[in-house]
Amino acid sequence: MKPENKKIMKARSRNIRLTVAYDGTNYHGFQRQTPPIIAVQNVLETKLEKIFGDSIELAAAGRTDAGVHARGQVVNFFTDGKIPVNKVPRAINSILPADIVVLDASEANREFSARHSAVSKIYEYRILQGDISDPFERSYSWHIRKELDMKAMEQCLKQIEGEHDFSSFRAAGGAPMSPIRSIYQAELTTNKAGRIISLRFHANGFLYHMVRNIVGTLVNVGMGWKSIDDFKSILAARDRTKAGATAPAQGLYLEKVFYPTLTGAKTPIILGGR
Template sequence: MRKDVIFNEPATGERNIKLTVAYDGTAYHGFQRQANACGIQAILEERLAILCSHPVKITGAGRTDSGVHAYGQVVNFFTGTGGIPTERIPAAMQGLLPPDIVIREACEVPAEFHARYSAQSKVYVYHIYCQPVANPFLRQYSWHIRQPLDHRAMHQATQFIVGTHDFSAFQAAGGPERNPVRTILEAVCRPKGELIELSFWGTGFLYHMVRNLVGTLVDVGAGKRSQADFARILTGRDRNQAGITAPPQGLYLKEVYY
């Protein structure tokens, strides 16, 4: 079959296509397009353009910074009805994408679907490798902490953030958000195999919020701060009172709900 028959058939309308994307963020300068740096968005757009034979602009559900991973990032883009069948996009893109970016699923969605604005909630998880000796296989996928952490104390502290709060204390200095109020639906800290996994399910997140929460919760786990300290930091709304920003490689955008 000729290439122009497959890809350049005159469009009788547009399909809005939702992709669920997993990526290892180690090699990338984050999700978003940046000047002079390789972002995952740019790679996806470039390779989708090859597949669709027209320029493609994608919208992502959430930012991920340099080194941050995604298991369930969601993007959408528009293409004509005449191109590759939607369900064949993941397999076709596999040959075009580097192996650290995988399209897990593709489906057609209504024209008004917007990966970012239609999102109802998101789950971020954070992995801590808490052992005296480093694990070379987890160095790019977790935060290595040598001293013991009390994951039960950390879990109890996470319960203070459940609900709707002003998260100014955990917002990046100079973050872009004007309204620092967000709602956390569920927060959990538990052991998972060799790791401690923190999971945050919320309707929205401020810039660096999860990593700032984790940095402060680790202080609770290490006994440097009490659970009451953590509660006071939240209500104090002062970023300077909270802990460090946890490093990026432990963070995953796990799932986006619509």
């Protein structure tokens, strides 16, 4: 948000926080784009303006890329609109397209920012393994025809837990920032049939394409093209050219965003997600 716009927006009487889920298949990411290119933010702002009666400029917890989905995106905006907050989800969902849903709405304090107040996030990446594809999964997972070595992938996941320099998994083009991040938990689970692999990452922050680059490298290990020691060396190298290709966008989900408690305690509240 431009400084002049921020000043105008913060002069308004209310700060509204929303938790939003969306299917990113038909959108050019979350961040606002210039029409005819349409992003999730374009659609949300246009519809919110209809029910609040003033211009809306959203701040978001994560700027998901084209094709990436969200179960627990968090946004906030300032408004002078009078609609009661408990009526917002029904009102906005009645005019939103079916692939974007506002899950809840609440009044936030003046200083809350969906982006800057976040203390950690969870992203999930889904892989469909096996020779036969699934037409219902094609926009929601990465299809790998070979059965992957999940035990080797799990061992690699343990290596990235804790604080590390993630330069090897950082794509060019992101905002300039420290490559040091803390991953609190990195885990692999499967569904009962064993075809869907879910890779879940909880961290205090993520670099541009960080999760997708980690997943691409993990798949190289699962395919037997790289060893566990190779993965360890890639992490230590701090060199993007050493890591695997970026995993496709459609398998990635922004699951949850964590914020400090209202009392200031260290235990975060969780907005959104399953």
